[in-house]
Amino acid sequence: MNNNQNAVLSLDQGTTSSRAILFSPEGQALFTAQQEFAQHYPANGWVEHEPQAIWDSCVAVCREALQFAADNDISVVSMAIVNQRETTVVWNRKTGVPIYNAIVWQDRRTADRCQQLAEHAIDIHQRTGLRLDPYFSATKISWILDHVDGARQLAAQGELAFGTIDSFLISQLTSGHIHATDTTNASRTNLFNIKTMNWDPHLCELFDVPMSLLPEVKQSADDYGVTDPAILGQAIPIGAVVGDQQAALIGQGGLTQGDAKVTFGTGCFALVNTGQLCLASKNNLLSTVAYSVAGTTHYAVEGAVFIAGAAVQWLRDELGILTHAAQSEAIASSVNDDHGIVLVPAFTGLGAPHWQPDARGAAFGLTRDTGSAEIIRATLESVCFQTVDLLDAMAMDGIQTRQIKVDGGMVANNWLCQFLSDIAAVPVMRPRVMETTALGGAGLAMLQQGLIEDLSTLTTLNQIDRNYQPVMADEVRTYKRKHWNAAVQATLHMTQLTR
Numbered sequence: 275m276n277n278n279q280n281a282v283l284s285l286d287q288g289t290t291s292s293r294a295i296l297f298s299p300e301g302q303a304l305f306t307a308q309q310e311f312a313q314h315y316p317a318n319g320w321v322e323h324e325p326q327a328i329w330d331s332c333v334a335v336c337r338e339a340l341q342f343a344a345d346n347d348i349s350v351v352s353m354a355i356v357n358q359r360e361t362t363v364v365w366n367r368k369t370g371v372p373i374y375n376a377i378v379w380q381d382r383r384t385a386d387r388c389q390q391l392a393e394h395a396i397d398i399h400q401r402t403g404l405r406l407d408p409y410f411s412a413t414k415i416s417w418i419l420d421h422v423d424g425a426r427q428l429a430a431q432g433e434l435a436f437g438t439i440d441s442f443l444i445s446q447l448t449s450g451h452i453h454a455t456d457t458t459n460a461s462r463t464n465l466f467n468i469k470t471m472n473w474d475p476h477l478c479e480l481f482d483v484p485m486s487l488l489p490e491v492k493q494s495a496d497d498y499g500v501t502d503p504a505i506l507g508q509a510i511p512i513g514a515v516v517g518d519q520q521a522a523l524i525g526q527g528g529l530t531q532g533d534a535k536v537t538f539g540t541g542c543f544a545l546v547n548t549g550q551l552c553l554a555s556k557n558n559l560l561s562t563v564a565y566s567v568a569g570t571t572h573y574a575v576e577g578a579v580f581i582a583g584a585a586v587q588w589l590r591d592e593l594g595i596l597t598h599a600a601q602s603e604a605i606a607s608s609v610n611d612d613h614g615i616v617l618v619p620a621f622t623g624l625g626a627p628h629w630q631p632d633a634r635g636a637a638f639g640l641t642r643d644t645g646s647a648e649i650i651r652a653t654l655e656s657v658c659f660q661t662v663d664l665l666d667a668m669a670m671d672g673i674q675t676r677q678i679k680v681d682g683g684m685v686a687n688n689w690l691c692q693f694l695s696d697i698a699a700v701p702v703m704r705p706r707v708m709e710t711t712a713l714g715g716a717g718l719a720m721l722q723q724g725l726i727e728d729l730s731t732l733t734t735l736n737q738i739d740r741n742y743q744p745v746m747a748d749e750v751r752t753y754k755r756k757h758w759n760a761a762v763q764a765t766l767h768m769t770q771l772t773r
Contacts, residue, residue: 281348282719283339283510284712287332287357287439288518289378289540290587294335295709296343296350297716299725301735303709304348307338314375319382319622319631322375325363328439329446336506352723353501354514354715356521357439358540359462362414364425364487365442367435370450373422376439377414380541380580380622384413385631394480401467401474403552403561408623408631409578411438412464412481419482429484436487438462440515444498447512452499455489457571458517461563466491468552468563471571494520494565495722514718518711519543520564523574525710525717526679527733528564534668534675536661537711538684541625542582544664545574546673557667558627567721567729575673577626577664581619581635582657583684588621589653595646603687606651611750614639615652616761619660627667628762633769638761657684658694659758665698677701679738681710688742696746697754706739 296304360379460466467474498512531549564574623631695702
C-alpha cells in the first residue's frame with residue numbers, strides 16, 4: 275500500500291445492505307465493507323426499513339473503512355453518499371428520531387391515493403417527468419403524516435423534516451446541522467419541478483405535503499457539510515450526494531447524450547443520458563435528472579423494474595431453494611432451454627412500461643416434473659425479459675440501443691449476462707469495476723475536492739472487462755418473447771379481475 279495516499283469514502287446505502295468503499299483517485303477500490311439489514315413486510319404490498327438499522331449499518335461500514343485507511347496510512351479527504359431512491363423518512367428536527375419506519379420505494383400502500391389523484395396525472399408528469407405511482411415519495415410522506423398521531427400538527431409547527439435516505443444520513447452525520455438533498459433525489463419525489471429545478475408549491479398542495487418539511491436542494495457535487503467527529507472519529511467533508519441509479523450512469527462513464535446503462539440490483543433500472551434536453555417519453559418511461567454539476571443540469575430517460583435481484587433473494591429467503599445467490603448461475607446453466615416455465619415477478623406490482631401497482635407475481639407452464647432448478651432459471655430469465663421491455667419502450671421513443679452497459683450485483687452471473695445479450699439481440703458490456711454506483715458517487719466527490727478535473731476521467735478509469743455477444747437463434751428468441759408477453763398480459767388481466 276502506498277504511503278500518504280488520498281482516498282474518497284463512498285457510502286452506498288442500498289435497499290438490502292449498506293456498503294462503504296474506499297476509492298483512490300485512479301478509481302481503484304481499496305477496501306469494501308458491507309452489512310445487510312432486515313426487510314419488513316407489515317402487510318400485503320408494504321415494505322419498510324427501520325431507519326435506525328440503516329443508520330447503524332452505515333456507521334459500522336464507514337468505521338470499518340476508516341479503520342482500514344488509518345492502518346494503511348490512507349487519508350480520506352472527502353465522502354460521497356449514494357442511496358436507494360424514493361424511500362421516505364420523516365423525523366423530528368430536534369431529536370433526529372424518525373416518527374415512523376422508512377417506507378421503501380417498493381411499497382404499494384398508497385395505490386388507492388394515487389387512484390384518487392388520477393385526474394392530475396398528466397399535470398404531475400409534465401412538471402416532474404414521473405408517473406403518478408406509489409413508487410415515488412410524495413404519497414408516502416402524506417401517508418406518514420396522516421397515520422402517525424400528532425404528525426400533521428408537528429409538521430405545521432415546522433418540527434418535522436422529510437428526506438429520502440440521503441437527507442436522513444446527511445442530517446445524522448452532521449448531528450442535525452444540515453438538511454439537504456441533491457437534484458437527482460429531489461427529482462424522484464413527485465414534488466420537484468425538473469424544469470424550474472425547484473420544489474413545486476402546487477404539487478406540495480396537491481399531495482398535502484407542507485413545504486416546511488422539505489430539504490434544501492443542492493447540486494450532485496456540492497458542499498454538504500462535514501461529518502461530526504464524534505460519529506465516525508474524524509471530520510470528513512461530504513462532497514457529493516446522488517441517487518444510486520444516476521451514480522451508476524456516471525460510474526459507467528455515461529456522460530454523453532445517448533449513453534445508456536442498466537443496473538441489476540434489488541430492482542432493474544435502465545437510464546439513457548439525454549444531455550441538457552429534458553425528453554418527455556411517450557411510452558411510459560420517466561424523465562429524471564441524471565446529475566447536476568457546475569451549474570448545469572443533465573437529464574436522463576429511465577425505465578424502472580421493481581423486482582430483479584429481489585427475486586433471487588426471494589428464492590433464497592422465502593422459498594429456500596438457494597443457499598447463496600451465486601448458485602443460480604450453475605443451476606440455470608443445467609436447465610434445458612425448452613423448460614417451458616415463465617415467471618412474472620410482480621411481487622410489488624409492475625413498473626415500467628406497465629405501471630400496475632396492484633399486479634402480483636405469477637408462474638405459468640408448471641408441470642408435475644417442474645422442480646426448483648426450472649423455477650430458478652425462469653426467475654433469472656424474467657429479469658432479462660423485463661429489461662428488454664424497457665429497451666423496447668425506449669426504442670419507441672426513438673432511443674435505439676446498440677449495446678448495453680451493465681452493472682450491479684447480478685451481473686457477476688455470466689449466464690444472466692449471456693441470456694440478456696441473447697434475448698435483447700445486442701452486445702452486453704460488463705465493466706472492470708462493477709461497483710459503478712459507488713464509483714459514480716466517488717467521482718463526484720473527487721470532482722468537488724479537485725482530485726479530478728472532469729467527470730469524463732471516469733470513462734478511462736472503468737474499462738470494459740467482458741463483452742457478451744448474442745448467439746441465440748432468431749426463432750428461439752421470438753418464441754421466448756412471445757411466451758413472456760403472453761404471461762405478462764395474463765398477469766395484468768388477473769389484476770383487473772381481482773380489483
